[in-house]
Amino acid sequence: MPGRDADQRFDGKVALVTGASRGIGAAVARAFAGAGADVVLAARDADRLDAVAGEIRAAGGRALAVPTDVADPDAVAHLVDRAVGSYGRLDVACNNAAGGGHPPTPLADVSVEAFDSAVAVSLRGVFLALRHEIPAMLASGGGAIVNMSSTAGVQAVGGLAAYVSAKHGLEGLTKVAALDYAEAGVRVNAIAPGPILTDNLARAGEAAQQGVAASLPLRRVGLVDEVAEATLWLCSDAAAFVTGTTLVVDGGKLAGTPPFAPRRSAS
Helix, strand or coil: CCCHHHHHCCCCEEEEEEEECCHHHHHHHHHHCCCCCCEEECCCHHHHHHHHHHHHHCCCCEEEEECCCCCCHHHHHHHHHHHHHHCCCEEEEEEECCCCCCCCCHHCCCCHHHHHHHHHCCHHHHHHHHHHHHHHHHCCCCCEEEEEECHHHCCCCCCHHHHHHHHHHHHHHHHHHHHCCCCCEEEEEEECCCEECCCHHHHHHHHHHHHHHHHCCCCCCCHHHHHHHHHHHHHHHCCCCCCCCEEEEEEEEHCCCCCCCCCCCCC
16 A cells, blocks of 8 residues: 555564454455555455455465464464464464354353353454464564454443453453563554444345444444554554554444434424
8 A cells, every 4th residue: 555654554564364254354454465564364264265365465465374263272373383484473463353152142041152152262262362473473573463352342232241241351351461561562452343344234234234324423334444444553653652452443332322413393
């Protein structure tokens, strides 16, 4: 991306993105590549992952696809080893992989298996990624990490016990990692997206999208590229004094209740 400011370029750096086969993760991977980084993409869906990596290469970037289940400690260790072995270093990472859980369900009706599945991917998976990414970054002289949270990591949503618990835990994990490694030169932050036009919302149809948009102060849903830009900023030198925080990208959702629309007089 030639127009990007120098302090938001990633030339000569290596970026790792989990959950990179679609949606926000794929957008983040493309954005890092467009800003000059060599990108390592991870997800369980090997075919979709290869397709995204192919798009990056076709646009002139360098990308390595490594099919990975972030709930598997050995697979995560292999992922980081492949990144460092292929490109010689690791500078930035976006831990975006999420999964498991359950549809809206009253807490007492949630199965243990469904709860554990969300924690295994969306929280434990991030812990495993951090556990291997941080040493690799320390060996490279420092780095920056963004963990993908959600507005549900800041404000609870009824019926989503597993997802809310995992994302609230991710917020705490992010802060601990930031405190543990700030002096060593590794910054760790989180992003909390609100309603974003990913595959699920796209499948829900235009009426559902308009309903969500109407509930937000900005009166529209967010785009995956907007979350990607926030991720790149947090990982860039432009955010060098930012660590241990959560950047909310939600169209004003968590700010409060928007004013009531004025009544139009009949005429």
